[in-house]
Amino acid sequence: xxxxxxxxxxxRNSGHAYKVRLFLLLAGIPHSYRPFDLSVPRDRRPAEFxxxxxxxxxxxxxENGRALVxxxxxxxxxxxxxxxxxxxxxxxxxxxxxWLFWEANRIGRSYANLRYHxxxxxxxxxxxxxxxxxxxxxxxxxxxxxxAGKTFLLGELTVADLSCAGYLLYADYPAIGIxxxxxxxxxxxxxxxxxxxxxxxxxxxxxxxxx
Amino acid sequence: xxxxxxxxxxxRNSGHAYKVRLFLLLAGIPHSYRPFDLSVPRDRRPAEFxxxxxxxxxxxxxENGRALVxxxxxxxxxxxxxxxxxxxxxxxxxxxxxWLFWEANRIGRSYANLRYHxxxxxxxxxxxxxxxxxxxxxxxxxxxxxxAGKTFLLGELTVADLSCAGYLLYADYPAIGIxxxxxxxxxxxxxxxxxxxxxxxxxxxxxxxxx
Numbered sequence: 532x533x534x535x536x537x538x539x540x541x542x543r544n545s546g547h548a549y550k551v552r553l554f555l556l557l558a559g560i561p562h563s564y565r566p567f568d569l570s571v572p573r574d575r576r577p578a579e580f581x582x583x584x585x586x587x588x589x590x591x592x593x594e595n596g597r598a599l600v601x602x603x604x605x606x607x608x609x610x611x612x613x614x615x616x617x618x619x620x621x622x623x624x625x626x627x628x629x630w631l632f633w634e635a636n637r638i639g640r641s642y643a644n645l646r647y648h649x650x651x652x653x654x655x656x657x658x659x660x661x662x663x664x665x666x667x668x669x670x671x672x673x674x675x676x677x678x679a680g681k682t683f684l685l686g687e688l689t690v691a692d693l694s695c696a697g698y699l700l701y702a703d704y705p706a707i708g709i710x711x712x713x714x715x716x717x718x719x720x721x722x723x724x725x726x727x728x729x730x731x732x733x734x735x736x737x738x739x740x741x742x
Numbered sequence: 743x744x745x746x747x748x749x750x751x752x753x754r755n756s757g758h759a760y761k762v763r764l765f766l767l768l769a770g771i772p773h774s775y776r777p778f779d780l781s782v783p784r785d786r787r788p789a790e791f792x793x794x795x796x797x798x799x800x801x802x803x804x805e806n807g808r809a810l811v812x813x814x815x816x817x818x819x820x821x822x823x824x825x826x827x828x829x830x831x832x833x834x835x836x837x838x839x840x841w842l843f844w845e846a847n848r849i850g851r852s853y854a855n856l857r858y859h860x861x862x863x864x865x866x867x868x869x870x871x872x873x874x875x876x877x878x879x880x881x882x883x884x885x886x887x888x889x890a891g892k893t894f895l896l897g898e899l900t901v902a903d904l905s906c907a908g909y910l911l912y913a914d915y916p917a918i919g920i921x922x923x924x925x926x927x928x929x930x931x932x933x934x935x936x937x938x939x940x941x942x943x944x945x946x947x948x949x950x951x952x953x
Contacts, residue, residue, distance in 0.1 A: 586884055599836060601843040608836055625810060625819055632812040635846035656869035673797055 537562035538593040540583050541735055542569045544651065546643060546698030547602035548590035549731045553693050553700075554606055556727050556734065556741065558615040563740045602639075602697070603631040606690040616690045623685065630684055630691035638674065641666035643698050646706035671712045678714035682721065696722050703732045748773035749804040751794050752946055753780045755862065757854060757909030758813035759801035760942045764904050764911075765817060767938050767945065767952065769826040774951045813908070814842040817901040827901045834896065841895060841902035849885065852877035854909050856918070882923045889925035893932065907933050912942050 539555065541548025543566055555562045567580045573587050583591045583598060592599045599605045607628065610617035618624040645663040648655035674695060677684065684691045699709065699719055709716045722728065750766065752759025754777055766773045778791045784798050794802045794809060803810045810816045818839065821828035829835040856874040859866035885906060888895060895902045910920065910930055920927045933939065 597833070599840070601840040601847075603843045604836060604839040607839060622808070625815060628815040628818060629810070629812040632814045632843070632846050635843045636812075636851055640847055640851055656873075658867035658869040659873050662867075662870050 536593075536595050539564045540567060540580070540591040540593075541565070541589045542567050543732075543735045544701070544704070545569070545589050545735070546701060546731070547639065549700070549735055550602045550690075550693050550697035551590045551592060551605050551609075552734050553697070553728075554609055554616065554690065556729055557693075557725055558609075558613060559727060560609075560613060561741065563738075564734075565738050566735060603635055603690075603694055606694055607631065610690045616688055616693065618685070618689065626685060627689050627691045631694050634691075634694045634697075638667065638670040638695060639698065641670050642706065646698060646701070646704060649706050650704040667707070671707075671709075671715060675712040675714045678718050681714075681718075683718070688722075688725070692718070692722060701731050747804075747806050750775045751778060751791070751802040751804070752776070752800045753778050754943075754946045755912070756780070756800050756946070757912060757942070758850065760911070760946055761813045761901075761904050761908035762801045762803060762816050762820075763945050764908070764939075765820055765827065765901065767940055768904075768936055769820075769824060770938060771820075771824060772952065774949075775945075776949050777946060814846055814901075814905055817905055818842065821901045827899055827904065829896070829900065837896060838900050838902045842905050845902075845905045845908075849878065849881040849906060850909065852881050853918075857909060857912065878918070882918075882920075882926060886923040886925045889929050892925075892929075894929070899933075899936070903929070903933065 537555065537560065539548070539551055539562055541552060541564060552564060554560075567576065567584075567589065569587075569589070573581075576587075583593065584600075588600065590600075590602055590605065592605050599608060609615070610627075618627050641663055645660070645667045648660050648663060654660070683689065684695065696719060699715070700722065709719065723730070748766065748771065750759070750762055750773055752763060752775060763775060765771075778787065778795075778800065780798075780800070784792075787798075794804065795811075799811065801811075801813055801816060803816050810819055820826070821838075829838050852874055856871070856878045859871050859874060865871070894900065895906065907930060910926070911933065920930065934941070
């Protein structure tokens with residue numbers, strides 16, 4: 532795939548962007564990475580960012596000049612194209628796709644917001660934080676039940692794991708004590724032990740070209 | 743596709759289930775539909791429901807004995823299998839997939855929760871409702887901007903429209919005055935005018951077999 536040009540736009544604290552970066556790193560796919568500072572107001576961001584991220588969202592993956600958006604859509608695209616971390620048959624793809632939508636609707640919303648409000652926003656309205664906490668804990672409990680007795684969600688590592696783990700791998704801004712969900716904690720450690728793994732605080736902070 | 747057996751489990755007020763029912767109705771695909779009462783506590787629900795919906799979520803589509811979950815994953819599966827409301831090429835599928843993930847992470851979370859708290863739950867904590875309102879309004883504004891000058895999100899009707907419109911088509915429990923987003927309002931009317939369209943209050947309430 533040396534003919535493919537890949538440029539990933541992300542941000543230091545975007546677990547959604549980290550999922551995509553993690554795929555490219557673990558699969559050993561050459562790419563460039565460029566972080567943006569999402570704390571800069573939308574109308575004062577560089578023209579490059581506004582061009583790449585029309586609605587101010589990261590990640591955006593530029594593949595041979597074409598922009599791909601939505602982290603889980605990008606993961607599905609990359610898994611099919613590069614035949615890495617995907618499924619063996621259509622039934623397996625259905626299962627992976629269901630997990631990716633669960634992540635988008637559940638833990639990638641509940642936990643991501645809990646982390647933002649509790650660890651980065653210095654609090655937030657108590658009722659709001661309580662709701663994020665309750666839903667994030669529900670989602671973690673479901674993930675814990677699903678991971679009991681498994682190495683990864685579908686047995687072998689797939690993009691379902693990379694997606695669901697994206698925000699949970701940020702150990703520098705812990706929103707919770709993850710040890711309360713022991714199967715989740717052990718699964719995160721298995722991901723951290725994979726060859727070519729890099730933690731988010733290292734992988735997401737600086738512009739870089741990885742080949 | 744007369745050889746395919748399809749049984750959809752849903753609930754009267756589940757816009758996620760309605761998306762799938764709408765696909766089957768608009769495409770004229772024979773199927774059975776069975777609603778569950780989600781107000782019954784999890785441990786007192788019928789064994790059939792607990793078997794079909796392990797985590798208490800609808801929709802579940804039983805296709806020839808195999809259970810498919812997550813509304814947007816089901817839409818992708820059906821669109822590819824039946825070649826209806828899908829894309830012409832892989833680039834189009836990427837675009838549809840990105841919209842489906844946007845729905846799962848955004849309007850299918852923000853608007854669905856706003857509707858639940860404002861119209862069905864009799865209120866809810868003010869800070870929480872204010873947050874759902876702010877995020878739902880952001881999402882509706884983005885949808886409105888995207889729909890300006892378009893008939894449907896990708897030009898022709900696709901599952902991206904069915905997904906993003908699912909909850910917004912519930913006119914019996916309006917959470918907002920949709921006329922503030924005129925392109926969204928006109929697009930919903932175009933969906934309501936499609937052949938074989940049935941509104942959610944009619945399509946989702948009763949057990950039925952549609953052939």
